Amino acid sequence: xxxxxxxxxxxxxxxxxxxxxxxxxxxxxxxxxxxxxxxxxxxxxxxxxxxxxxxxxxxxxxxxxxxxxxxxxxxxxxxxxxxxxxxxxxxxxxxxxxxxxxxxxxxxxxxxxxxxxx
Amino acid sequence: xxxxxxxxxxxxxxxxxxxxxxxxxxxxxxxxxxxxxxxxxxxxxxxxxxxxxxxxxxxxxxxxxxxxxxxxxxxxxxxxxxxxxxxxxxxxxxxxxxxxxxxxxxxxxxxxxxxxxxxxxxxxxxxxxxxxxxxxxxxxxxxxxx
Numbered sequence: 001x002x003x004x005x006x007x008x009x010x011x012x013x014x015x016x017x018x019x020x021x022x023x024x025x026x027x028x029x030x031x032x033x034x035x036x037x038x039x040x041x042x043x044x045x046x047x048x049x050x051x052x053x054x055x056x057x058x059x060x061x062x063x064x065x066x067x068x069x070x071x072x073x074x075x076x077x078x079x080x081x082x083x084x085x086x087x088x089x090x091x092x093x094x095x096x097x098x099x100x101x102x103x104x105x106x107x108x109x110x111x112x113x114x115x116x117x118x
Numbered sequence: 119x120x121x122x123x124x125x126x127x128x129x130x131x132x133x134x135x136x137x138x139x140x141x142x143x144x145x146x147x148x149x150x151x152x153x154x155x156x157x158x159x160x161x162x163x164x165x166x167x168x169x170x171x172x173x174x175x176x177x178x179x180x181x182x183x184x185x186x187x188x189x190x191x192x193x194x195x196x197x198x199x200x201x202x203x204x205x206x207x208x209x210x211x212x213x214x215x216x217x218x219x220x221x222x223x224x225x226x227x228x229x230x231x232x233x234x235x236x237x238x239x240x241x242x243x244x245x246x247x248x249x250x251x252x253x254x255x256x257x258x259x260x261x262x263x264x
Contacts, residue, residue: 088124091223095128097150098221102140106132106217 005083011056012080016041017049021072024059029071056080127222134213137221138184141209159187167191175199185211190227201227 012018016039023035032050036043050070053059057076061068130137140146144155144165152173157165163178177199179188186209193204206227212220 084124087225088126091124091126091225092128094150095126095221095223098137098140099128099130101146101149102130102132102137102219105140106136109136 005079005086007056008058008076008080009083009087011052011058012077012084014049014052016045017052020046020049021053021058021077024070024072029069031067031069033067035070124225125222127220129214130219130221131217132219133217134184134211134219137211137219138187141211141221142181142183142187177204179206179208 012021019039020035023038024030027034032043032047035050036046039046050059050061054061054070058073058080059070060073061070063069140150142159144157144159147155147157147167152167152169154168154173155165155176157163157167157176157178159178159181161178161180165176165178167173167176174192175195176189176191177193179190181187188206188208190199190204190206193199197203204227205225207223207225210222212222214220
């Protein structure tokens with residue numbers, strides 16, 4: 001995993017941050033204030049999550065009059081999904097290797113007679 | 119816990135003791151995990167895993183032969199591994215008959231920030247389907263939107 005992917009994964013790994021992300025996807029574009037209405041944590045907490053999400057490139061902000069509005073960056077989100085899938089695939093490869101090694105070790109240890117009878 | 123958890127499993131046609139040796143002996147680990155593994159497999163032991171000319175520290179958490187083996191890894195060299203700076207990997211082995219083993223691995227603690235347990239609990243309820251399901255849903259929502 002590259003550093004930016006690690007950053008991405010950490011950014012979306014936190015459950016309440018995913019919740020903020022989810023809300024943003026549903027609402028299109030929203031301010032920290034309006035997002036805070038829909039989550040059981042404070043606006044300050046929402047703002048902190050938005051900072052992390054922005055740092056990972058998952059959301060972008062723009063100023064409209066006196067409000068700051070946030071929007072999801074779809075490409076980065078897909079990249080995060082892929083990074084996660086890669087992590088899982090990596091473990092699948094390791095488990096496959098363990099399976100091959102253990103089964104080979106077991107076959108070798110088996111008495112020849114048993115092996116020939118099967 | 120509601121953090122990101124990767125969970126995979128595989129069925130192996132070998133007795134649980136054989137699988138145990140494969141996942142815990144450093145020489146064997148070097149065949150499926152890192153290029154080279156320096157590690158004493160006992161709780162609290164600190165080791166190092168080499169990937170090419172790079173690598174990282176690993177600290178053994180628990181060793182319960184032949185059913186459970188866990189460690190933390192990926193933390194900064196000069197730090198102790200804790201939640202927030204490292205990932206926790208746990209293998210559980212269960213015998214299914216004399217010659218078959220179910221091997222499960224979970225990797226967790228990808229998150230950086232710590233949250234109160236009550237909040238984590240609540241989100242665990244919300245995300246029972248698991249992390250990948252959730253992200254898949256996000257992606258679907260996004261596609262529906264564009």
